Amino acid sequence: MESILQVVKKETSAKIAVLIFLLFTVFWISLFLFEKDSVAHAIYGSTYGILALWGGIVGLKISGRWGGHKSVLGKAILFFSFGLLAQFFGQVAYTIYIYFLKIELPYPSLGDVGYFGSIPIYIYAVLMLAKASGVRLSRQPFQKKVLAMVTPVVILLISYLLLLSGYEFNWSAPLVIFLDFGYPFGQAIYISLAILTYTLSKNILGGIMRTKILFILFALFVQYLSDYSFLYLVKNELWFVGGINDYIYLVSYLLMSLGLIQLKTVFDDLRRK
Template sequence: MKFNKYTFFLIGYLIQNIIFWIGIQFSKITDLPINLLYSFSNGFLGTAAGIMGILISRHWGGSKSAVGKGVLLISLGITSWGLGTLIWSFYNFVLHVPVPYPSWADLGYTLAVPLWTIGVFYLSKATGAKFSLRQLRGRLMLILLPLLAAVASYYFLYVIARKSSFVVEGGLLKIFLDFYYPLGDWIILTVAFLIFGLSLQYLGGRFRWPVMILILGFVFMFISDFTFSYTTTVESYYNGHLADLLFTVAIFVISFGVAGFDTKET
């Protein structure tokens, strides 16, 4: 995988945000505008990286090819997540109010999961995953890997993050989101496990590193969601928390994987 203008931008932005985050930690600031600015920075990263991915998908014919569809949908998912985070920041940074739950930010977050899932499905067509399903090993993975992801999701997102407590309250939309977010995290982890397990022996050439990096990015997204869920449960979260840095890394890694599909490498 060669570096290009997109990867250089992403690396530069990651370094900037890491320095930004370290500064927040050393200053021990938790409730000033600089904290809100970090969340805004994450939203900008997601939105900009998503748009770059959409441009990259055009090199593969956009919706006319499996790779093009995969890159396009994953990029739309990144954009959706970024817009959700910008809306989150708008509540805090502009309106100066706590982010309500549910809010319009949740629309961006909820749309990201199906876009990523369908996008990875199309990419799997180009990575040889379907050939694995013709073998007993592949069919076993199709059963066992989602179960493994379910166990991991249950333990981290329910036992640890929510301390084995799940209270159903509020309106229908809130109840829906309370169930949807853990389910979405399970889907993200399952997708990462499946594409890795089913495609590993067939990955080669220009696809290998971009796909591997994408998988790593979705694992980071699961870790980020877990950290955010846990810190909000124990009421230790603030804008600029470690959870936000993990979101920075997750979006960076997913976007870096997408950038690897750029056919006009420089």
């Protein structure tokens, strides 16, 4: 079974993803030489999504190898790719609003079509991945059925207490209210599904697919940490362009890209047999 390092050595698309990551890592480290509101921070915050774009494009091609929308795993890969592309779209849209249209706080805006849209996309992708992994809740023992019901509730409760406690409703802006609740709750749902997929499938998955699927779930967990930390930092007025949160997003894009590229190597290995 190939490790991530072996995949990077073998696949040109993985090498490009790592190269993009390293370039932006060096760029991010250099930001410590500038003030937080510098042009360098703005450029970094507007461009690191290129890695998500690359991963999304590569993922679309890999999905086709697995049958695209005609197969369960193909659909999972397809929608994880859509999720990366949605993240890139959100970044581009916000960049246009802030730096070209000079709108300081464009929320809600077209950018949220990408950022918020990635949530239902990831939810569907995880459901397809769970199905491809052979997860069937009806066949699980009672303890795991209870876990399946309790996990989302616990994560939703934590999200509410940390991000929405004391929320002041402004009913003149219903879309803002919807997004303020939709972001943390939606993200809590997809990470709950990811945790359940891992928990319920760890005794089912075997062979060459086990580590590949678990790696994608780990990548999704890092994506959740990115989203959660963004909401937390914004709430506490600690977020700034080019900060640690943007770097965590960069890491999540790399992991998801490599996770999808791994599935290309699996397909190629199976075809050669």
